[in-house]
Amino acid sequence: MSDHGPAKGIKRWLYTTNHKDIGTMYLIFSLVMFFIGGSMALVIRTELMQPGLQFVHPEFFNQMTTMHALIMVFGAVMPAFVGLANWMIPLMIGAPDMALPRMNNWSFWILPVAFGILLSTLFMPGGAPASGWTMYPPLVLQTGDAFPFLIFSVHLMGISSIMGAINIIVTILNMRAPDMWLLKMPMFVWTWLITAYLLIAVMPVLAGAVTMLLTDQFFGTSFFLAAGGGDPVMFQHIFWFFGHPEVYIMILPAFGVVSEIIPTFSRKPLFGHDSMVYAASSIAFLSFIVWAHHMFTVGMPLTGQLFFMFATMLIAVPTGVKIFNWVGTMWRGSLTFETPMLFALAFVFLFTIGGFSGVMLAMVPSDIQYHDSYFVVAHFHYVLVPGSIFSLFAAAYFWLPKWTGHMYNETAGKWHFWLSTFFVNLTFFPMHFLGLAGMPRRIPDYSTQFADFNWMASVGAIGFGLSQLIFVYVLLTCKKGEKATDRVWDAPKGLEWTVPSPAPYHTFDTPPVKRVAEEAFE
Amino acid sequence: MTRNQRTALYLAAVAVTFYLGFILMGVMRS
Numbered sequence: 001m002s003d004h005g006p007a008k009g010i011k012r013w014l015y016t017t018n019h020k021d022i023g024t025m026y027l028i029f030s031l032v033m034f035f036i037g038g039s040m041a042l043v044i045r046t047e048l049m050q051p052g053l054q055f056v057h058p059e060f061f062n063q064m065t066t067m068h069a070l071i072m073v074f075g076a077v078m079p080a081f082v083g084l085a086n087w088m089i090p091l092m093i094g095a096p097d098m099a100l101p102r103m104n105n106w107s108f109w110i111l112p113v114a115f116g117i118l119l120s121t122l123f124m125p126g127g128a129p130a131s132g133w134t135m136y137p138p139l140v141l142q143t144g145d146a147f148p149f150l151i152f153s154v155h156l157m158g159i160s161s162i163m164g165a166i167n168i169i170v171t172i173l174n175m176r177a178p179d180m181w182l183l184k185m186p187m188f189v190w191t192w193l194i195t196a197y198l199l200i201a202v203m204p205v206l207a208g209a210v211t212m213l214l215t216d217q218f219f220g221t222s223f224f225l226a227a228g229g230g231d232p233v234m235f236q237h238i239f240w241f242f243g244h245p246e247v248y249i250m251i252l253p254a255f256g257v258v259s260e261i262i263p264t265f266s267r268k269p270l271f272g273h274d275s276m277v278y279a280a281s282s283i284a285f286l287s288f289i290v291w292a293h294h295m296f297t298v299g300m301p302l303t304g305q306l307f308f309m310f311a312t313m314l315i316a317v318p319t320g321v322k323i324f325n326w327v328g329t330m331w332r333g334s335l336t337f338e339t340p341m342l343f344a345l346a347f348v349f350l351f352t353i354g355g356f357s358g359v360m361l362a363m364v365p366s367d368i369q370y371h372d373s374y375f376v377v378a379h380f381h382y383v384l385v386p387g388s389i390f391s392l393f394a395a396a397y398f399w400l401p402k403w404t405g406h407m408y409n410e411t412a413g414k415w416h417f418w419l420s421t422f423f424v425n426l427t428f429f430p431m432h433f434l435g436l437a438g439m440p441r442r443i444p445d446y447s448t449q450f451a452d453f454n455w456m457a458s459v460g461a462i463g464f465g466l467s468q469l470i471f472v473y474v475l476l477t478c479k480k481g482e483k484a485t486d487r488v489w490d491a492p493k494g495l496e497w498t499v500p501s502p503a504p505y506h507t508f509d510t511p512p513v514k515r516v517a518e519e520a521f522e
Numbered sequence: 523m524t525r526n527q528r529t530a531l532y533l534a535a536v537a538v539t540f541y542l543g544f545i546l547m548g549v550m551r552s
Contacts, residue, residue, distance in 0.1 A: 170529045
């Protein structure tokens with residue numbers, strides 16, 4: 001079987017059931033979406049470069065904020081992590097492929113359809129959805145012809161994610177190499193197992209919420225319409241019951257990536273592996289009981305405010321365990337600073353800044369001041385851009401030699417890192433000050449006292465966007481790089497480094513024997 | 523049915539339960 005290669009031409013990609021092919025398609029798709037969503041961010045930042053309305057109509061501005069968020073969350077970050085899962089989980093646990101390969105093909109190919117539908121709404125009467133990615137009623141019900149297309153595309157994204165999550169859980173639970181008991185699994189596999197459970201629990205909740213929006217609009221129900229006896233605030237509760245675990249869906253696999261990279265470039269085993277597992281599990285559990293911290297200002301009983309405030313602040317404990325363990329891994333390690341390590345280190349520093357502003361937002365009295373301001377925008381972009389997206393770059397540089405068989409251009413990688421890090425801070429750090437000074441989010445124009453920081457943020461955003469072209473250059477020139485060895489790095493741990501570089505089309509047709517598994521980990 | 527299919531079916535049942543359960547909650551509340 002192992003000499004059985006891929007089919008030729010377009011059929012290879014349309015009909016493939018190979019986890020590496022599907023992983024590659026997920027990764028390329030997410031990169032394309034990253035650039036589409038990024039272009040929308042640049043429309044937003046160009047308009048906000050100076051006070052006054054310059055380039056776009058306010059209606060179109062709102063469409064851009066909504067589409068930017070939907071595309072980045074569901075089209076860029078989530079599929080990128082699913083792509084990494086597809087590529088790496090079978091290699092890391094010694095499985096020949098994902099457990100349900102045909103469903104895997106379907107999970108991927110639903111996505112281009114879903115985003116084709118979503119992007120087509122830009123050309124419809126009334127334009128694309130403009131209510132924000134949160135889709136709060138009654139505002140979202142004012143969407144034009146795009147409304148049912150929005151709902152349908154969200155359903156498709158949900159189906160794709162659920163099928164992907166089912167595949168990942170079944171693969172991890174049923175197809176591990178004989179000696180790989182659960183607590184011996186690499187952290188990336190662990191964090192993905194936990195993430196997949198989160199996905200199965202909350203994507204159906206989002207689907208239920210948007211189904212109710214659909215029936216409110218077209219079938220005469222009043223789930224969220226006050227005039228018919230419904231409750232618009234109930235949508236917010238249901239949406240954030242999905243939305244908060246969704247935040248962790250986008251960060252837990254990032255924790256996994258960083259937990260693979262820091263030990264490799266510290267030349268030490270991960271400090272506190274088991275405590276990392278328990279910390280990730282605790283974060284996942286807590287993510288289900290904190291949703292209402294997104295809606296303190298809609299009004300709730302004092303006990304409700306206190307519960308959600310303290311539950312939210314509790315998340316800082318397992319997150320602190322993780323940060324401590326990464327620092328503990330580096331402590332007295334033999335550190336080197338290749339591009340993946342640089343991105344992972346920046347992740348630890350900059351994600352922590354987003355974590356701190358998260359604790360500030362968790363406090364009810366201060367949140368009532370910060371709510372719906374640029375402080376919130378600064379907070380979640382710090383956890384998502386130098387958080388999730390930096391971890392994706394780290395993962396790409398880390399595993400690219402294993403995927404392609406060639407080393408990437410290290411100089412270009414370092415330029416990509418330093419420019420991205422400089423510009424990401426120039427973009428998002430001033431937004432803290434804008435928010436504290438009272439600038440609301442989701443507005444195309446603002447008062448003149450906000451002009452300077454907005455100008456800085458826009459320059460940063462344009463610089464960050466252009467810096468990403470270096471990443472494309474790295475990918476395109478990777479094949480010209482020197483040949484990668486099988487282990488690639490100095491002393492990486494894990495089964496994926498026991499297969500040749502590039503990884504053959506079929507790996508682990510027979511499960512790795514105990515000796516190989518032990519050498520990979522001990 | 524293989525073991526993998528059986529596990530997948532359990533997980534799919536969980537997802538469907540969450541989907542219908544939350545809609546049912548919406549029906550009860552409105």
